[in-house]
Amino acid sequence: MWPRIGQAADEPTFGKSVGNAFSNAALAEWVAGQGARDVVLIGAQTDFCVAATVKGAFAEGLGVTVVSDAHSTLDSQEEKAPAIIARHNEAFSEQGVRLATTAALTES
Numbered sequence: 001m002w003p004r005i006g007q008a009a010d011e012p013t014f015g016k017s018v019g020n021a022f023s024n025a026a027l028a029e030w031v032a033g034q035g036a037r038d039v040v041l042i043g044a045q046t047d048f049c050v051a052a053t054v055k056g057a058f059a060e061g062l063g064v065t066v067v068s069d070a071h072s073t074l075d076s077q078e079e080k081a082p083a084i085i086a087r088h089n090e091a092f093s094e095q096g097v098r099l100a101t102t103a104a105l106t107e108s
Contacts, residue, residue, distance in 0.1 A: 019052030028060050038063035040105070042070035046081075046088045054097055065098040067105060 007013070014027040022028050031039065039057050041064060043050050050071045057064045068089045073081050093099055 019049045020056035021049070021053045022056030022060055031060070031062070036062070038065065040065045040067060040100075042067045044072045046071045046073040046085050048073075051088060051092075054092060054095065058095075063098070064092075064096075065100050066092050067102055068099040069101050 012030060014021065014024050014030070016024050016027075039062050041050060041053055041057070043053070050066065054064055054066065066089070071085065071088075073084050075081050076084065079087075089099055
């Protein structure tokens with residue numbers, strides 16, 4: 001459980017061993033059981049896990065929002081992390097992902 005980030009006692013945690021979080025069938029089942037039609041994604045690593053999970057969510061028939069300032073990555077030899085993140089945010093948008101900022105999602 002992760003109370004410091006606001007996880008309630010009755011909210012489950014799902015592990016994964018590959019990029020796409022939806023490769024864990026228990027996650028897909030839980031999301032479906034909640035009646036959710038959309039998911040909001042944050043995380044690391046933009047160019048691997050986040051990108052793979054976007055594809056996995058779409059494969060589950062879910063709408064996807066990526067929090068554009070709440071995913072990260074490392075510099076590569078060819079490109080700095082901020083450029084990788086910006087490029088992926090643009091690609092996500094072109095794929096039909098809704099982008100939102102942390103501030104927009106947390107405003108009361």
